[in-house]
Amino acid sequence: MxxxxxxxxxxxxxxxxxxxxxxxxxxxxxxxxxxxxxxxxxxxxxxxxxxxxxxxxxxxxxxxxxxxxxxxxxxxxxxxxQIVMPGLVNTHTHIPMVMFRGYADDLPLLQWLKEYIWPAEARFVKPDSVRIASYLAIAEMIRSGTTTFSDSYFFEDVVASVARKANIRAVVGECLLDFPTPNSKTSEEGLKYTEALIREYSGDRLVTVAVAPHAPYTCSPELLKKALELSDKYNAPLHIHVAETKDEVSDLELRFHMRPVGYLDSLGLLTARTIAAHAIQLDTAEIKVLADRKTGVAHNPESNMKLAEGIARVPEMLSTGVKVGLGTDGAASNNDLNMFEEMKAAALLHKVQTWSPTVLDARTALRMATIDGAEVLGLKNKTGSLEAGKDADIIIIDVDRPHLVPFYNVYSLLVYSVDGSDVDTVMVAGKVVMKDKKLLTINEQQALADMRALAQEIKKEASGLNEHLEGR
Ligand SMILES: [Zn+2]
CATH class of the missing domain: 2.30.40.10 (Urease, subunit C, domain 1)
Structure with missing residues (x-):
């Protein structure tokens, strides 16, 4: 019974x-x-x-x-x-520049650009090297918890196709300049290339194509207007460097009698679709204009510190209502693509700048690296938070490590203690791209070997530059 x-x-x-x-x-x-x-x-x-x-x-x-x-x-x-959270959003980078990571450091900006970066780019930036660098950069980004990046460089069709293969979310923009680039002889060619790319990726789940004029001091007013027309025509984001240096401000004041934000605004370039990278040299009136136009800012604290360009007035931007996301900038001026570092740097930098430990708290820094960054890129409905209806861009962090114990406050832990290498699992649009710290969509050993071989080539061909480097 x-x-x-x-x-x-x-x-x-x-x-x-x-x-x-x-x-x-x-x-x-x-x-x-x-x-x-x-x-x-x-x-x-x-x-x-x-x-x-x-x-x-x-x-x-x-x-x-x-x-x-x-x-x-x-x-x-x-x-x-473990901690389950939205993947990080890198709002401003130039991922192929990982090929120049550590190539020339500790130099004044103009000398760095004119003597090292621009000549090296002219010689070595090709579809093949961009492909090799993109795989390496995306491996680095996935490993450190980034699921979305916004890029501006050359041969962005290659960046887009690698992003799609590796299954990471990307906003890609071919960098447009008045002078020839490694990919286009004229700015007209660059615009046509951008338009073709916009059409090719229209409706793509992961890749969005932006129009990316380089900066107000390297693009003529005509080129800026054409870039805006293209962005308007396709409702595409417009990604541009703004007020990165004091020289840029004095140059525009001399030529147009306006500061960068006023100048871009006079051309209509500041819209809710504009991603303004850096925005360091701004006065209070310019911050108000960015807020009024709903233009988002990509703040890159580590790159700005490394190139000694100044400190963007982020706390004032936030209190004025400007949307601010975080970015790493290229690895040549950072020298990595680790958004966890960027969050911590942002939180610390503005505290010391304002002499106030309450400024830019951990919650704010985390929002900037996730949902606010997604908003800056126009992707707020797709990514940046864990909510029903959004794409599943999710990272899982292993907190079973000495530097993450004890665990009192999750925001403090994430911003001040977690490092990119603590990320264990990464999912983009529901697809697992890293599990138990193993990359699933990229052959990592191949990516490292290819970049090492490319770096050998760069080192050999740039022997003149390297002699100079070694002599320092
Ligand atoms: Zn940049």
Whole structure:
């Protein structure tokens, strides 16, 4: 009798479980357990949380018990004891420049550009080298938790195709200049190339094509206007360096009797689709103009410090209502693409600048590296937070490491203690691109070997420059 009761109860439990299973909605993946940092508007942090994902889209975020009772998944990624958060958004970089990482450092900006970077770019930037560098840079970005990057360089069709293969989200913009570039003899050619790229990637889930005039001091007013027309025609982002140096300000004042922001505004270039990189040399009136035009800023604290260009007035921008995201700039002026470092640098730099430890707190820095950056790029509806309806761009951080114990406040931990190398798993639009610190969409050893071989070539051909470097 006792045995019969046990069997009966057992049968009842099996039936109850299978009926719950049939009632559960089938999804592709559930990330289950861990501290889920949503970065939604309420900044909800869910302990023992979970995320349900189908067709690359987040269906639901909530408590683990609630999610697992509603959804059943083919793939369950266990994240107990770890942090689950949105992937980081790098709003300004030049990823192929990893080929010049450490090539020439500790030099004044103009000497760095004129004597080293520009001649090296003229000689070595080709589709093949851009492909090699893109694989390496994307490997580095995925490893350090970046799931979206906004690039401006040459041969961006190559950057876009590598991004798509590696399955990372990208905003790519062919850098437009008045003078010939490694990819186009004239700015007209650059504009045509950009338009073809916009058409090619129209509707692409991962790749957005921007129009990317280099800067107000390297592009004529005519080129800037044509760039704006193209951006208007396709509703494309417009990515441009703005007010990076004092020289740029004095140059524009001399030529046009206007400061950079006023000058660009007079041409209509400042819109909600504009990504203004750097924006260091701004006065209060210019900050107000950026806020009024809803123009986003890509703040690059490490590059600005390394090139000694000054400190962007980020706290004032934020209090005036300017959208500000973070970027690494190219690896030649950083010298890496690690957004965790960038968050910490931003939080520290503005504290010391303003003599106030309360300025740019960890929550703000984290928002800048995620949702605010996504907004600057016009991708707020796709990425930057863990919310139903967005693409599943998610990273999982291993906190079982000495420098991450104890764990009191998740924002403090993420901004001041976590390093890029603590990222364990990375997913972009629902596809896992790194699992247990192993890259799944890039042959990493090949990427390292290819770059080492390319660097040998650069070193050999640039022997004159290297003699100078070694002599320093
Ligand atoms: Zn830049």
């Amino acid at each position: 006792f045995k019969a009761i046990i069997v009966f109860i057992g049968l009842f439990l099996i039936c109850a479980d299978s009926s719950a299973a049939t009632a559960r909605q089938s999804v592709d993946t559930i990330i289950s357990g861990g501290t889920v940092v949503t970065v939604n508007s309420a900044m909800d942090v869910i302990e023992d949380g979970a995320v349900a994902i189908k067709d690359g889209t987040i269906l639901a975020v909530g408590k683990r018990a609630a999610i697992t009772s509603r959804f059943g998944a083919k793939q369950v990624i266990k994240a107990q004891g």
